[in-house]
Amino acid sequence: MQGKILIIEDEKEFAEMVQLRLSLDGWQCDIENHTLQGIRAFLTNRYSLLILDLMVPGGGGIKVLEQRGINGLMHIPVIVLTGQTINPALEAKLRNFGVADLMIKPYDPERFQIIIKKILNLEGAAIE
C-alpha cells in the first residue's frame, strides 16, 4: 500500500501540480494552504511524508517543524520546498529539525521524484 503525503503550500496551483505529479506515481496527497490547518492535518492523520513550504501564512513552515518535534512525530520525514534563499544558518536550523531534504523552487522534477522514492522506500518499513 502506498503512503499518504501532506503538502503544506500556499501557492494553490503549484501545490496542485505537485499533487498531480505524485498522484500519477500512485501517491495519495492532501494539500493545506495555511500553517495552522496544516499542523492540524499533520497531527490528526497518519502521513508518510510532509512536503513543506517555509513561507506559508499563519506562522510558516518552521512552526510546523516545531509542532512535529513537540508531538513526537520526528519519524515522519519532511522535504522542505521553498522559494527562499537557504543560507548555512537556516540550513543548519532545518537539519536540526531533522529535515530529510531541502529543495529550492523551481526544483528539478527528476531529482524530486528520485528523492521522494528514496525517502518513502526507506521509511516504508517503519510505517507499515
Next chain:
Amino acid sequence: MPAGKTKSSRMRSINLIWISVTFAFIYWIIEAVRDTVLDESESLIGRIFITDVKVFWMRMLVVFIIMLFGTYAQSFRFKLQDGGKSTRKSFKNVRILMMGIAFSAGYWILEAFRDVFVYEKPSFWDQMVQLSVFDFWIRFLPVCMLLLFSSYAQIIFNRHEEVENALRVSNKKLTELDQLKSDFLNTVSHELRTPIAVMKEGVSLCMDNRVGTLNDVQRKLLTDTMANIERLNTLVTDLLDLSKIEAGKMKLHRYVFDVVPMLENIYSSYNPQARKKQIRLTWESNAPVVPLYADENKIIQVLNNLLNNAFRFTNAGGSIHIHARNHDTYIEFSVRDTGIGISEIDQKRLFSKFEQVERLNVSGYKGTGLGLSICKGLVEKHDGRIGVRSELGKGAVFFFTIPKLPFPKVMIVDDEKEILQTIRAILKKDHFETVEAEDGMTALRLAVETRPSLILLDMHLGKMNGYELIGRLKQDSRTTQIPLVIVSGHPVSQEKLEQTQVQQEIPVIQKPFKIDELRRTVRQAIAA
C-alpha cells in the same frame, strides 16, 4: 552640517542647573546692591562677601531653593526627553551633582567637628552656622570648588550619555533598515521564484508525457517554452544575486576546502558538454593539495560563469583550460579559451552591469549581461581581483585571485584525552588549527587568548560543567560571539541551556558521533 550639529549639542548641554546657578548668582548681587542702597554703612564689596552670618543664611536659603528648583526642573526635562520612561534614569542625569552637594555638606560638618574637638572651639552649632567671616570663606571656597567640579563632571557625563544614546538609536534604526532590506530580498526572491516553479512544473508534466502523449509541434512549442522558463530563472537568480551584492547582503560562508577536488568536480560536470561541442577541456593545478579558507560555493559560481562564457564563445575544435596556481599569499584561478576573443574597448566595460560584448558568429546566444558583474562582486567580496587578457580572434583568459586567509582555529574542550585526540585528528585533516583544553578554567583563558572561530565542548568537565562554561563564555564580550557546538555523551538539558541566556541555538552532537556528522556540523557552524 558639522557646525550645525555642534551648535545643537551645545545648546542642549546648557542645562537648567547652570541656568539656576546663574540666577542664584544674580539674585545674590541684587540683594547686595539693595542692602547697600538701603543702608550705606558698608560698601557693595562688603555686602557681596557678607559680614553678617544671619544675612548670609537668609540669602543662602533662597539660593538653595533656586538651585534645588533648577536641579528638579532639569531632571524633569531629562525625564521628558526620555519619553517619561523611567524616573531612575532622570535621577541618573543629576546624580553626580547630588553627590557633589552631599560631599560639600559632609565636608562642612566634618570641619565643624574638627574645630570643636581638635581646636576646642566652644559650640558645634556655632561652628556649623555662626562662623566668623574669615572662617566662613576659608570653608566655603573648597565647597564652591567641589560644587563647580561636580556640575562640570555632570555636564560632561550627560553629554557623553547623550552621544551614546544617539548612537544607540541610530544603530537600532540601521539594524532595522538592514533587516528590512533582507526581508525584502527574501520576499522578492520567493515571489519571483514561485510563478517560475509553477510554469516549470506544468510544462515538465506535459513534456514527460505524464498527462497524455504530445505530437511533434506541441513538443517543439513546449521545449521552447521550457528553454525560456530556464532563461527567466537564470535572469531572476542573477538579478537577486546582484541586488544582494549591491545591498551588501551577499554574505560569505567561509570554510576550509581543497581546491583540487573542486576543480575535478567542475571538470567532470562540464566534460559531457565539451564532448558534445567537440571542445578539448583540460584542468591543472600547480600543487597536489591547495587548501583555501573561502566560500567554496561562491568560487564555484564564479568558475561556472567563466566556463559558461568560454563554452558559448568557443567553436568546435577549440580548447578550454582551467588552471589553479598556488602563490604565497593568494591563489589564482584562470579559464583560458581559444574562442573569438574580446577587443580592448570591450574588455574595459566587460565587468559592468548589463554589458554584453558584440556576439560575433554566436547565434541564438542570449545572456543576461549580469554574469561577469556578479563574478566581480563575488571575487571582490573575498578581497580578490578579477581581470581578462584577450586579443580579438585569439581567445581569452579570464583570471581571478583569492587571497589566502589564515585557517580558522577550533578549540576542543573535553576532559578525556582520547576524545581530544580523535577530534583533533579529524579537524587537522580538514586543515583546521586546534587549541585544546581539558577543563573549564583553561578553556576560558585560552578562548580569550587565542580567539578561536569555533568551540567544541563537552558538558562533563569536572569542576566547571559545560553549562557554566557556556554561560561565562557568553557573558564575556570577548568570547560572546564565538559559535559553540556541544559534543556530549549525556542528554543536554534545554532548560539549563536557556538559563545561560544563549541567544542562538547550539548544535548538539551526541557521543559516540560519526566523523561525517562532526565535520558537517563544524562546517555549518563556521560557515554561518
